[in-house]
Amino acid sequence: MTQTTAADIAALAERGVTILGCGKMGGAMLRGWLAAGLPPEAATVLDPAPADWLRELAARGLRLNPERVEDAAVCVLAVKPQVMAKAAPQVAHLAGRGALFMSIAAGTPISFFESLFGADAPIVRAMPNTPAAVGRGVTALIGNAAATEAHMRLAEALAGAVGAVVRLEAESQMDAVTAISGSGPAYVFHMIEAMAAAGRALDLPDELAMTLARQTVIGAAELARRSDASAEQLRRDVTSPGGTTAAALEVLMAPDGLTALMTRAAAAAARRSRELAG
Incomplete structure (x- = not known):
């Protein structure tokens, strides 16, 4: 830096x-x-x-x-x-x-x-x-x-x-x-919103769900900043075979999961950036 x-x-x-x-x-x-x-x-x-x-x-x-x-x-x-x-x-x-x-x-x-x-x-x-x-x-x-x-x-x-x-x-x-880092913070903030909503769907109180979601993202980001390990390795470190995280990642890493969704979202942002440039 x-x-x-x-x-x-x-x-x-x-x-x-x-x-x-x-x-x-x-x-x-x-x-x-x-x-x-x-x-x-x-x-x-x-x-x-x-x-x-x-x-x-x-x-x-x-x-x-x-x-x-x-x-x-x-x-x-x-x-x-x-x-x-x-x-x-x-x-x-x-x-x-x-x-x-x-x-x-x-x-x-x-x-x-x-x-x-x-x-x-x-x-x-x-x-x-x-x-x-x-x-x-x-x-x-x-x-x-x-x-x-x-x-x-x-x-x-x-x-x-x-x-x-x-x-x-x-x-x-x-x-x-622009699509990745310029607009990217909004994606992360929406991830916090989505995680909190998932917590509420599992019967957690609103405030507790938001606190858990916000602090989890903050902590994970700080760990990624301080670690020399790749994002892939950090993900693997959290994931025990057959465990709860693995069950969630089966959904997030499905062909139509988070990567595909993020790719479409970033493409839309890049397209709009080109339109604004005329």
């Missing part, structure tokens, strides 16, 4: 970082940078409806909705895709000042930003996910032709403040990334 270093933070602090749109994902990334040592006065946020915590940070030096952003080492584009065309021009002048543009807008291709900022502007498209809010996200990155290795390392350092980072070989992989 790429880690954000003190040198990375110092480089950002010198010219600053601007965030266009600071909702859940943009906010998660800003919190990560601040936790890594970025001083509030080095951050600029452009958001028409800033959250209370951003207003509190403004009292400590964060630049909130200035009339104009004069400079930035990085400009993070974090508004919703449907309003990007309207919002992005307010930072377009930063392209002439050598800023790196880093987009976390789902379904918005690099070519869209090149049409706004020019093909010579360094642009990195990123797909983080919501566990970034607790420092456990994973972000996939791909840069345009103008993004140098130094730009990519900077993008990795930024994303590394909120979790793991991977580089893609081609932008065409982004739809699959």
